[in-house]
Amino acid sequence: MPYQPGRHFLQIPGPTNVPDRILRAIDNPTIDHRSAEFAALATACLEGLKTIFKTTGPVVIYPSSGTGAWEAALVNTLNPGDRVVIFDAGQFASLWSKMATSLSLKVDAISGDWRRGADPDALRSKLEEDTQHEIKAVMVVHNETSTGVKSDIAAIRKAMDAAKHPALLLVDTISSLASMDYRHDEWGVDVTVSGSQKGLMLPPGLSFNAISAKALAASKTSLLPRSYWRWEDMLETNAKGFFPYTPATNMLFGLRESLKILIEEDGLNNVFRRHDRHAEATRRAVRAWGLEVFAHCPEQFSSSLTAVLLPAGFNEAELRAIILREFNMSLGAGLGKIAGKVFRIGHLGHFNDLMLAGTLCGVEMGLELAGVPHQKGGVTAALAHLTERAPQVSAADGAR
Ligand code: PLP
Numbered sequence: 001m002p003y004q005p006g007r008h009f010l011q012i013p014g015p016t017n018v019p020d021r022i023l024r025a026i027d028n029p030t031i032d033h034r035s036a037e038f039a040a041l042a043t044a045c046l047e048g049l050k051t052i053f054k055t056t057g058p059v060v061i062y063p064s065s066g067t068g069a070w071e072a073a074l075v076n077t078l079n080p081g082d083r084v085v086i087f088d089a090g091q092f093a094s095l096w097s098k099m100a101t102s103l104s105l106k107v108d109a110i111s112g113d114w115r116r117g118a119d120p121d122a123l124r125s126k127l128e129e130d131t132q133h134e135i136k137a138v139m140v141v142h143n144e145t146s147t148g149v150k151s152d153i154a155a156i157r158k159a160m161d162a163a164k165h166p167a168l169l170l171v172d173t174i175s176s177l178a179s180m181d182y183r184h185d186e187w188g189v190d191v192t193v194s195g196s197q198k199g200l201m202l203p204p205g206l207s208f209n210a211i212s213a214k215a216l217a218a219s220k221t222s223l224l225p226r227s228y229w230r231w232e233d234m235l236e237t238n239a240k241g242f243f244p245y246t247p248a249t250n251m252l253f254g255l256r257e258s259l260k261i262l263i264e265e266d267g268l269n270n271v272f273r274r275h276d277r278h279a280e281a282t283r284r285a286v287r288a289w290g291l292e293v294f295a296h297c298p299e300q301f302s303s304s305l306t307a308v309l310l311p312a313g314f315n316e317a318e319l320r321a322i323i324l325r326e327f328n329m330s331l332g333a334g335l336g337k338i339a340g341k342v343f344r345i346g347h348l349g350h351f352n353d354l355m356l357a358g359t360l361c362g363v364e365m366g367l368e369l370a371g372v373p374h375q376k377g378g379v380t381a382a383l384a385h386l387t388e389r390a391p392q393v394s395a396a397d398g399a400r
Contacts, residue, residue: 004328006328007328008328008329008330009327009328009329009330009355009358009359009362010330010346011329011330011331011332011345011346011347011359011362012330012331012332012344012346013145013148013175013198013304013305013332013344013345013346013348014145014174014175014195014197014198014346014348014349015197015198015203015204016197016198016199016201016346016348016349016350016351017201017349017350017351017355018201018202018203018254018350019201019261019350021257021261022201022202022254022257022258022261023254025253025254025256025257026203026250026251026253026254027250028250028253030249030250031249033242033243033246033247033249034242038241038242038247038249039240039241039242040241041249041252041253041256042238042241042242042243042247042252043241044256044259045061045252045255045256045259046058046059046061046238048255048256048259048260048263049061049208049210049255049259050210051259051263051268052177052178052200052259052262052263052268053177053182053184053192053194053208053210054182054183054184054185054186055184055185055192055210055212056185057184057185057210057211057212057213057216058210058211058216058235058238059208059209059210059211060072060208060209060211060231060234060235060238061206061207061208061247061252061255062206062207062208062209062229063205063206063246063247063248063251064205064206064207065195065197065204065205065207066172066174066193066194066195066197066207067095067099067207068207068229069193069194069195069207069208069209070096070099070172070193071099071103071229072193072207072209072226072229072231073170073191073193073209074099074100074103074105074137074170074224075103075222075224075225075226075229076191076209076215076218076219076222076224076226076229076230076231077136077137077168077170077190077191077215077218077219077222078103078105078136078137078218078222078224079136079222079223079224080104080105080223080224081104081105081106082105082106082136082137083105083106083107083108083130083134083135083136084100084105084106084107084108084135084136084137084138084139085107085108085109085110085123085126085127085135085137085138085139085167086100086107086108086109086110086138086139086140087109087110087112087117087118087119087123087140087141087151088109088110088111088112088114089112089114089116089117089118089141089144089147089149089151090114090141090144090145090146090147090149090335090336091144091145091146091147091335091336091337091338092141092144092145092146092172092174093139093140093141093144093172094336096139096141096172097109097139100139103224104224108126108135110122110123110126114144114146114147114149114337114338115147115149115294115295115296116149116296116297116300117144117149117150117151117152117297117300118140118141118151118152118156120152120155120156120158120159121159123138123156123159123160123163124159124160124162124163127159127160127163127165127167128163128165130165133165133166133167135165135167136167136168137167137168137169137170137190138156138160138167138168138169138170139170139171139172140153140156140169140170140171140172141171141172141174142171142172142173142176142180142182143173143174143175143176143179143180143302143304143305144302145174145175145304145305145332145344146307146335146336146338146344147294147295147307147338147342148293148294148295148301148302148305148306148307148344149294149295149296149300149301149302150176150180150295150300150301150302150303151300152299152300153169153171153182153187153189154183154186154187156169157169157187157188157189160188161188168190168191168214168215168218169188169189169190169191170189170190170191170193171189171191171192171193172193172194173192173193173194174193174194174195174198175198175199175302175304175305175348176199176302176304177192177194177198177199177200177208178198178199178200178201178262178268178271179198179199179271179272179275179303179304179348179349180199180272180275180302180303180304181272184210184212185212188212189210189212190211190212190214190215190218191209191210191211191212191215192208192209192210193207193208193209194207194208194210195207195208196208196251196254196255198304198348198349199271199304199348199349200255200258200262200349201258201261201349201350202251202254202255202258203251203254205248205251206248206251206252206255209231211231216231219231219232228245272303274351275303275304275347275348276303277385277386278303278347278351278353278356279301279302279303279304279305279306279347280385281356281360281382281383281385281386282306282345282347282356282360282382283301283306284378284381284382284384284385285360285363285364285378285379285381285382286306286308286378287381288375288377288378288380288381288382289364289367289374289375289377289378290373290374290375291308291309291310291311291374292308292309293306293307293308293309294306294307294308294309294338294342295307303348304346304347304348305332305344305345305346305347305348306344306345306347307332307338307342307343307344308342308343308344308345309341309342310341310342310343310372311372311373314370314372315340316333316334316339316340316341316342316343317333317334317339317340318370319343319366319367319370319372320333320343320366322366322369322370323362323363323365323366326365326366326369327362327365327366329359329362331343331344331345331346331363332344332345332346345359345360345363347359353386356382356386357379357382357383357386360378360379360382361379363378364376364378364379
């Protein structure tokens with residue numbers, strides 16, 4: 001690879017760009033994880049995460065990628081052979097579903113075309129048919145990173161309540177937490193799964209479970225085998241500011257800095273508004289190019305990434321390779337059954353207007369060099385949106 005001057009543009013939908021001050025925080029000397037200093041650090045992280053998940057209940061931190069937290073959500077709450085429902089709405093839902101099968105769960109997938117999110121009506125019908133309450137959990141990916149489609153978790157909860165069904169609600173927020181509005185308690189979620197490498201602006205390496213009282217009660221009797229992922233040991237030691245095994249100490253330094261930025265300095269509502277605005281500017285660019293946003297319904301558009309459908313006969317891998325070679329920018333690949341057809345623009349985390357402008361310039365130039373038929377003016381359309389000024393609010397208001 002020849003030398004590339006300037007900064008690499010990491011515009012995949014996670015891992016995202018890590019702010020220098022978070023890198024500096026991670027760069028602190030590692031401390032004794034049984035010291036009072038560590039207990040203060042861990043407690044600050046565990047408490048701050050409650051604000052991010054919008055919960056008063058416990059949040060568990062694992063030294064693992066998001067996949068670990070997926071597994072933890074299942075093995076802590078369910079029993080061998082339990083029936084679970086999942087929406088086949090994208091590649092990550094399909095991987096979580098595969099995991100559930102490998103853990104001996106009986107997965108009932110509600111199929112979809114990947115351009116739409118979870119359908120609350122279909123779920124309600126399925127749950128109403130289950131008069132014996134054999135279904136023990138509903139699994140939903142809040143923001144499908146493979147498609148740029150968001151699901152309405154409040155509507156899913158409403159459908160479950162309308163069906164008077166007691167299944168647990170397990171939600172993956174790996175690419176939405178701290179980028180898009182999310183409310184663990186208010187939306188009646190039982191386990192929220194997330195990871196460090198997207199909206200939290202950290203490197204990959206930490207994952208999370210936010211846990212409801214109902215999920216915690218289920219964990220007291222559930223029998224799926226678990227050891228490393230067991231909530232009980234975690235919660236017991238977390239209560240004193242410690243971990244049952246060696247924690248990822250330096251990642252926690254980074255997490256404390258991230259929480260300070262998100263909660264005290266920026267404010268979650270500012271964070272969400274910025275993501276909404278960048279997503280809208282990106283969609284305007286895509287439409288001006290004459291290309292198609294993959295997500296079908298405007299109310300389901302993701303604010304953390306945009307998946308773009310290329311015209312038939314053009315391969316996204318070739319386009320991305322040209323953009324990487326010529327402009328030193330990484331974009332998200334098409335995944336699963338839409339590989340080759342769709343590329344993804346990540347606009348989440350540590351990101352601003354000029355970074356978005358640069359990203360879209362790279363895409364527009366790449367379309368030209370790759371010979372993809374398009375109209376000029378996508379960048380101009382995005383800039384016009386970015387210069388419509390939205391009012392900022394203080395961090396105190398932004399946090400509400
Ligand atoms: N779920 C979603 C929505 C994701 O975007 C990802 C990864 O990008 C995962 C799960 C898997 O997480 P990880 O790769 O951190 O294990």
